[in-house]
Amino acid sequence: PKALGAPRSTIYEIVRSLTETGMLELSGTDNNKVFFGRTIYLYGISYLRENDLIRRASAEVEALSTLTGETSELCMRNWNRQAIIHTRPGSRIMRISSQAGAQFPIPWTASGRLLLSHLTPAEIRDLIPPEDLVLPNGRVVDIEDFVHQCIAARGKNIIITRGLVNNYSQCLAAPIGDVDGIVQATICFVLPIDVTDDECAVLQELLIASSRKLSMHA
Numbered sequence: 001p002k003a004l005g006a007p008r009s010t011i012y013e014i015v016r017s018l019t020e021t022g023m024l025e026l027s028g029t030d031n032n033k034v035f036f037g038r039t040i041y042l043y044g045i046s047y048l049r050e051n052d053l054i055r056r057a058s059a060e061v062e063a064l065s066t067l068t069g070e071t072s073e074l075c076m077r078n079w080n081r082q083a084i085i086h087t088r089p090g091s092r093i094m095r096i097s098s099q100a101g102a103q104f105p106i107p108w109t110a111s112g113r114l115l116l117s118h119l120t121p122a123e124i125r126d127l128i129p130p131e132d133l134v135l136p137n138g139r140v141v142d143i144e145d146f147v148h149q150c151i152a153a154r155g156k157n158i159i160i161t162r163g164l165v166n167n168y169s170q171c172l173a174a175p176i177g178d179v180d181g182i183v184q185a186t187i188c189f190v191l192p193i194d195v196t197d198d199e200c201a202v203l204q205e206l207l208i209a210s211s212r213k214l215s216m217h218a
Contacts, residue, residue: 048085053214057176057187058086060210064187065089068203071096071190075111075173080127082109085185096169096190105132107141110161110173111186117153117175118182124150136165157208160200168193172204174211187211 015034018024022039048054057074065072065088074086081103090096106112107128116124124147133141153159162170170193176185187210189203 053176053185054085057185057214060187060214061086062088064189064206064210068189068206070203073098073188073190074185075109075115075188076185077106077112077115078103080106080129080132082106082112082115092192096192098190104165107133107146108135108164110159110171111188113146113150113153113159113161114156114173114175114183114186116150117156119150121147121151137167157211158204160204162193170195172200172207174207175215176211177215179216185214187214 015024019026019034019037022037024034025037027033027035048058054074061072061074064070069091071090072088073084075082076085077083082105083103084098084100087098087100104112105128106116116127119127125143128143128146133143133146135141157174159173160170161173164171170191171188172191173186173188175183176187178184187207189207191200191203195203
């Protein structure tokens, strides 16, 4: 209530109403904490099941990972974050993977550069908060370099980033476009940094083929 500048009684009434509908749930041990309720999760499950692009792209993620043994992901933009919608871990002993639902600052990812490629430089600058330009290793991404990379990603069929989130992985991302060619999602491989150039080239071709299959303008 203090952060919102709203009366405590109003906040409590809103929370009570949302709890009754199942949108929120109170903590079993601390009633001062609230979490998303079962209704939210049911809506989410229904959305994932009924969304045609997510359904087709998730199946493609599964197929790519099964074929190659590499970690594959479907990613989308959630405002100013990249969200992992579906993921299939690879079969490597030392595999690299994230959980579905995880979100990352857009400047940290190959997908982010594709997902912002249709925006103007000013729109990109306004979207990215300064703290999101700081990589996990403390290095700061220059906003103008990042804007240039997003603009340069327009029309590209693959984007590769290395050593952004950590020093031992790289990401290959291919765009999934709508009927206007705007990137709505990406399909990706998350690979160890030491994958050979020949292996990487094969994986790129597979990824590009999948993105063309999924894109509505292809």
